[in-house]
Amino acid sequence: xxxxxxxxxxxxxxxxxxxxGCVGKSSLxxxxxxxxxxxxxxxxxxxxxxxxxxxxxxxxxxxHIWDTAGQEKYHALGPIYYRxxxxxxxxxxxxxxxxxxxVKNWVLEIKTCLGKSAEILIVGNKTDLEDERxxxxxxxxxYAETEGAIYMETSAQDNIGISEAFEALTAxxxxxxxxxxx
Ligand code: GDP
Numbered sequence: 508x509x510x511x512x513x514x515x516x517x518x519x520x521x522x523x524x525x526x527x528g529c530v531g532k533s534s535l536x537x538x539x540x541x542x543x544x545x546x547x548x549x550x551x552x553x554x555x556x557x558x559x560x561x562x563x564x565x566x567x568x569x570x571h572i573w574d575t576a577g578q579e580k581y582h583a584l585g586p587i588y589y590r591x592x593x594x595x596x597x598x599x600x601x602x603x604x605x606x607x608x609x610v611k612n613w614v615l616e617i618k619t620c621l622g623k624s625a626e627i628l629i630v631g632n633k634t635d636l637e638d639e640r641x642x643x644x645x646x647x648x649x650y651a652e653t654e655g656a657i658y659m660e661t662s663a664q665d666n667i668g669i670s671e672a673f674e675a676l677t678a679x680x681x682x683x684x685x686x687x688x689x
Pocket of ligand 1: 529535546633634662663665
């Protein structure tokens with residue numbers, strides 16, 4: 508009998524976190540990689556680079572996740588941060604209008620630094636604070652669509668939507684990698 512098992516294809520992707528300080532970037536990574544949450548501001552204590560492998564369909568995707576480590580506050584994200592990125596998680600806080608307005612600046616920066624070479628997932632974080640919501644989901648969705656990005660919402664605190672967000676971004680990166688000319 509022939510062996511019907513299909514061989515798993517392996518991919519490596521660089522994913523960068525972007526967005527204003529305190530929106531929960533490091534918390535999303537900590538929840539995704541270690542399934543932990545801390546009420547402290549993590550940027551200064553969290554490692555700036557982590558990896559996690561996920562399986563989608565017949566593919567194994569090794570994600571190399573770069574966190575800003577607080578440097579976004581000083582506009583100090585140099586070209587090395589962006590170089591070779593396959594995907595961007597652009598995070599804002601649904602209770603903080605300013606963090607959403609700044610998303611437009613981050614999109615401009617992504618387009619300047621990466622052109623169209625990376626998939627963008629815009630994430631509205633802190634959905635556990637629904638009572639304090641300042642940005643309607645449909646407004647964020649409509650904006651993301653104009654930029655050719657996906658929009659998803661998460662709560663790092665309550666572990667809602669995190670693996671779904673990373674999986675959706677990975678699925679887009681896989682689609683692109685599988686259809687890229689060799
Ligand atoms: P960063 O500067 O964007 O990396 O943000 P951090 O991950 O350090 O989070 C900033 C603050 O927001 C910390 O006090 C976190 O505990 C808090 N935080 C992060 N995610 C959530 C969330 O989903 N819900 C709530 N309520 N707080 C969160």
